[in-house]
Amino acid sequence: MTPEQAQNEIAELTQKINYYNEKYYQEHISEISDYEFDMLLNKLIDLEKQFPQFTQPDSPTQRVGGGITKEFLTVTHKRPMLSLSNTYNEQDLRDFDERIKKTLGDAPYEYICELKFDGVAMSLHYENYLLTTAVTRGDGEQGDDVTTNIKTIKTVPLKVHSQKLPPNFEVRGEVVMPHESFDRINDEIAKENEQREKEGKKPLAFLANPRNATSGTIKMQDSSVVAKRNLMFYGYDFLADNQAFITHEESLKALKEAKFNISTDYVKCKNIDEVIDFVNRWETKRYDLPMDTDGIVVKINDYSQRETLGFTAKSPRWAIAYKYKAEVASTILESVVYQVGRTGAVTPVANLKPVKLAGTTVKRATLHNANEIARLDLHQGDTVFVQKAGEIIPQITGVDMSKRPQGVAPIHFIENCPECNTQLIRKEGEVAFICPNEKGCPPQIKGKMEHFISRKAMNIDSLGEKTIETFFQAGMIKTVADLYKIKKEDILTLEGFKETSANNILAGIETSKQKPFKNVLFGLGIRFIGETVAEKLANFFKSIENLQKASLEELTTAPEIGEKIAQSLIEYFKDEDNLRLIEELKKAGLQFTMQEEDKPQLSNKLEGKTFLVSGVFANFERDEIKNVIEAHGGRVLSGVSGKLNYLIAGENAGGSKLEKAEKLGVQVISESQFLEMIK
Ligand SMILES: [Zn+2]
Known part of the structure; x- marks a missing residue:
């Protein structure tokens, strides 16, 4: 095929496929079979691969996805995307109407009422009738460029044919996930999880609700996955440098003609009573729609009246969102x-x-x-x-x-643990009742193991909740240390475990021995020691021995370690069983010392010196300067004490800290003096 032939054929195929797509997605008419359609599309994909220079900007192959977005660029909105003020009752709507009347005087006005789709707000930009960028609302000033993913949404026109629209314009609307797609994806996850369970892998999380699912989907890196999720776009606003229309309704009609997906369930109302009628009519009717809605948007129809009404700092004065109460x-x-x-x-x-x-x-x-x-x-x-x-x-x-039936008894919270019958306790200042039988209560033991193998701890993903349960029931594991004693023969005696899965499980356990100290510390599941705290403790104390030896006072000198955490550590190390567990894990080969490569080390110029930082610095963010201190071997303390060597004072350094430092004879240095020290 000559390049010229290819160019013609690509143009022809593009036009043809776009035509069939439009018929199908706008008018629900299939003029050719799925098979024929796929043949045409595959032919186009092949040709575009051979002659990428001839790919048309509105090529339907973009709908299939495949483009990968590694990082979503932040884009400043051409016009800020303000949010609407919300109301939940009729009176608020009447007050809104009063304010409109006051500003517009005797002039007649109309409202357009639209369904408020519950999804993700999106701004689409067209230049010369071609879709150029799609940006999320973000904070209203700036959003993320998600163009590649939005191009896979079949109800978003890639190229627009219209005599009524100017060549350059912006369309705003909502991206939603229809119930059908939402249910289908969750069904797929359920099936996938059955398989994962058999393989001893952790289950995937289900999509929580269509709105979250939508926002998660449009931020996915692989657009071919986005394409399969069947998102929809509903346009509801038209914007251009010079407004091309007199009323909002005209713009909606022009967008509809130009093949934008515009909901037909909007009405024009002459007064607020008609608006309230519409609101009431949809209160329950909305549950019959194929996607989630959470209210009604009421807008002034006339653009010049909108201009008269203007904006508050946060939202337009010419529109309001009525939100339905949760059912x-x-x-x-x-x-x-x-x-x-x-x-x-x-x-x-x-x-x-x-x-x-x-x-x-x-x-x-x-x-x-x-x-x-x-x-x-x-x-x-x-x-x-x-x-x-x-x-x-x-x-x-x-x-x-x-x-309420007569003579029924009130429900009282149980007094004993439903799992191990231990009497429940409630710690001072806390609302939850807890079972104190930490080491003998089955769900607590299993829970600790699940925490230990979790991704942010030891990350043993060849083990899952079910496998832990099976091992526990079989008496193979009583503590996490027992995991490291499991032999292949033991696993093979259990029903449903084959050679391969046994090998995978053991390999996962073996690999976990290389996990750094901070992961192990987090995995132990000590009360109040979350992921971040574990990392801070590991960086500061360097080894479990140092941590064990530390007094309450020493513990609280570590950055961001308060009394509550320190107390919890002291209690943990007081317990013989915990010490035995640590010994067993050490013997198994787990990391209880910070390895040098865990943290980048630049020099040891600050070795043995302690620092406290206060104020604002010219060359560093506050956390940055702390990292620099540690990278040169120094330690960062959290308060002024006798153990402190240097207080680095930036601009606006805390007065009481300076005073205390002076009293204790701590050397106060400036940012530039600090820079000298590490030069
Ligand atoms: Zn219990």
């Missing part, structure tokens, strides 16, 4: 069950008579803690109100007292 259902409380978590905290969960709520069936609701049960004054057999507001787990918001 509430009432149902019968069948029982309250109690779950014991890794830390021993006991959470009450309500089992409910199944009830339909916002399109799904609800059977359970969280009750949070004992205070919540008391606050609700829950009784056996109560009829309760359940609500779902964006979260996955529904909440009980109240009790229908009129339906």
Whole structure:
């Protein structure tokens, strides 16, 4: 094929496929079979590969995705993307109308009411009728450039044919995930998880709700995955340097003609009563829509009137969003069950008579803690109100007292652990009841192991929750140290484990021995020692021995280590069983000392010296200067004490710190003196 022939053929195929796409996605008409369509598309993909120079800017191959975005560039919006002020009741709408009337005087005005889709706001820019950039709202001033991913959305025109629209313009709208796609993806995850369970891998998390799923999807790196998720775009605003239309309604019609996806469920209202009618009409009707909506947007129709009304600092004065309250259902409380978590905290969960709520069936609701049960004054057999507001787990918001059966007993929080029957305790100042039987309560033991193997700790992903459960039931593991004693023969005696999976599990356990000290420290699951604290402790104390030896006072000199954490460490190391566990893990070969390569080391010029930083610096961010100190072998303390050698004082350094330093004879140095020290 000559280049000229290729060029013609590419142009022809592009036009043809775009035509079929448009017919299908705008008018739901298939003029050719899927097979024929795929043949045309594959032919175009092949030709574009051979002659990339002839690829058309509106090529339908972009819909299939494949482009990878490593990092989403931050883009400043040409016009700020303001958010609308929200209202939840009729009176607010009437007040809004009063304010409009006051400003516009006697002039007649109209409202356009639109459904408020619950997704991710998006700004599309067209230059010479071609889609050039798609930007998320971000903070309203700046957003992320997600063009490659947005191009895969079939309801976003890549090239526009219109006599009414100017060549350069912006369209704003909402990207949403239809319920069908949302359910399908979660079904796929469920299937995938069955497979992963068999392989002893950790399950993938389900998508929480369509809105979160949408925002997660448009920030994915691989656009071919985005393409498969069937997102939709609904346009609702037209903007250009010179407004081409007199009213908003005209712009919507022109966009619709130009093949933008514009919801037809909008109305024009002559007054606020008509607006309120529309709002009420959609309150329940919206649940029949194939995607989530969370309210109605009310906008002034006339652009010149919008200009008269103007903006507040945060939002336009000519529009308002009416938000529907979360749907509430009432149902019968069948029982309250109690779950014991890794830390021993006991959470009450309500089992409910199944009830339909916002399109799904609800059977359970969280009750949070004992205070919540008391606050609700829950009784056996109560009829309760359940609500779902964006979260996955529904909440009980109240009790229908009129339906309480006579003579029923109030529900009291259990006194003993449902798993090991130990009496529960409540620590001062905390709301949760906990089971103190840390070492004998099965869910706590298993929970500790799951924490130990988790990604941010030892990252043994060849082991999963199910495998831990199986090993535990078989009596193979009582503590995490037992993991390192498991032999292949032991695993092979268990039902469902084959040579390959046994090898994988053992390899994962073996590799974990190389995990740095900070991961091990985090993995031990000491109370209040999260990932960041573990890293700080590892950097400061360098080894478990130093940490063990440290007094309460010494512990609190470490950066950002407070009394609560220090106390928890002291308690942990007081316990014989914990010390035995550490010894066993050491013997197994785990890292209990910080390796030099864990942290970049520039020099040892500051070796043995301690520093405190205060104020603002010209050459460093505050955390940066701390890293520099450590990189040169120095240590950073958290307060002025007798152990402190230098206080580096930047601009606006704390007065009380300087005073105390002077009293204790600590040397106060400037930023430039510090720079001299490491030169
Ligand atoms: Zn227990």
